[in-house]
Amino acid sequence: MKLDIEGRVAIVTGASRGLGRAAAEALAAEGVSVLAAARSEADLKALRESAPDAIETAVVDMTSAADVAALADRAVEVFGRLDIVVNNAGIAPAGSFAEQSQEVWDEVFAINVTAPAVLTRAAGRHLLAQGSGKIINIASTSGINGKPSLVAYSSSKGAVLQFTKALAAEWGRFGVQVNAIAPGAFETQAQHAVLADPEILRRRIRKIPAGRMGQPREFASLVAYLASPLSDFVTGSVLVMDGGEVSKL
Numbered sequence: 001m002k003l004d005i006e007g008r009v010a011i012v013t014g015a016s017r018g019l020g021r022a023a024a025e026a027l028a029a030e031g032v033s034v035l036a037a038a039r040s041e042a043d044l045k046a047l048r049e050s051a052p053d054a055i056e057t058a059v060v061d062m063t064s065a066a067d068v069a070a071l072a073d074r075a076v077e078v079f080g081r082l083d084i085v086v087n088n089a090g091i092a093p094a095g096s097f098a099e100q101s102q103e104v105w106d107e108v109f110a111i112n113v114t115a116p117a118v119l120t121r122a123a124g125r126h127l128l129a130q131g132s133g134k135i136i137n138i139a140s141t142s143g144i145n146g147k148p149s150l151v152a153y154s155s156s157k158g159a160v161l162q163f164t165k166a167l168a169a170e171w172g173r174f175g176v177q178v179n180a181i182a183p184g185a186f187e188t189q190a191q192h193a194v195l196a197d198p199e200i201l202r203r204r205i206r207k208i209p210a211g212r213m214g215q216p217r218e219f220a221s222l223v224a225y226l227a228s229p230l231s232d233f234v235t236g237s238v239l240v241m242d243g244g245e246v247s248k249l
Contacts, residue, residue: 003228006031009079010227011071013062013119014089016043018188019138022216023086023223028054030224035075038089062089062115063107072122082126084227087116088138090156092190097151105152112156117163120178124171133176136226137164139238141184141246157182161238168236177235179226184242186214210243 010027014020016038024036028051037058038044044057056078060067075082090112093104120135127133142150143157161180168178185191185204191213194204205212222241225231240246 001230003030003224003230005084005224005228007033008083008227009033009035009075009081010084010086011035011037011075011082011119011123012086012088013037013060013068013071013115014138015057016040016047018190019183019186019216019219020086020088021047022220023088024055025050026217026220026224027084027086027227032084032227033079035071035078037071062111065114065118068115068118069122071119072126076126081130082123083132084134084136085120085123086136086138086223086227087119087160089115090138090140090153092140092142092150092153094149094153096149100152108152108156109159112153113159113163116160120167124176127176128171128174131175134227134231135164135167135171135176135178136223137178137180139164139180139182141182141240141242144182144238144240144246164238165236172235177226177231179231179234179236180238181219181222181226182238182240182242182246183219184208184214184240184245186216186219188216207248208243208245209248212243214241214243 010032012024015024015036024034028034034055037060041059048055048057137160139160140157142154143161146154164180194200
């Protein structure tokens with residue numbers, strides 16, 4: 001199946017590792033020019049070296065609205081246009097809600113909710129003007145079924161889901177599709193503690209009907225589909241990718 005996205009331009013946040021890196025690499029492999037944004041300069045350097053002709057990088061503080069908004073113009077300056085935004089950057093500090101500080105709550109919402117909104121608004125100036133574009137918000141199954149010890153994170157990802165649906169309804173008539181992916185458990189660095197302990201891993205996998213954790217390449221393939229013309233009639237959707245975990249009774 002041909003995706004027909006060669007020559008398009010994407011911004012991917014949180015691109016230095018895990019699912020974000022997989023998405024950036026998959027888009028680059030399809031001929032997309034990618035502005036990869038993250039906090040870690042070293043990890044971004046390694047990513048760029050994997051596809052130097054396709055990937056440009058930007059070290060960005062996702063709590064800075066000005067820095068985040070500037071990514072849209074940076075992509076246009078470097079590559080000449082902008083077509084795709086993958087809002088992937090996020091944090092998930094665990095802890096008791098009663099004991100968690102207001103500062104933690106504010107940071108979670110700044111990175112997980114405000115930053116995607118700021119970047120999407122800035123990108124929207126380009127996408128709406130050209131009458132086409134793809135916004136792909138990375139939410140979480142925690143935004144569907146809230147999780148204990150992750151109240152701030154679950155709340156923020158629930159907000160991302162509603163942001164996706166509302167904006168899809170607003171921008172659909174302008175040729176811009178807005179969708180969300182809600183990943184479950186994937187084999188990434190974020191799951192290191194689970195993957196490193198066979199007993200914890202066994203208990204985690206027991207909750208997943210598919211009997212395994214997801215692979216980053218599977219996630220990246222869905223991102224590439226949503227970035228392509230094949231998904232032009234898909235908007236306002238939340239695509240759950242979790243091996244069936246959320247659907248369990």
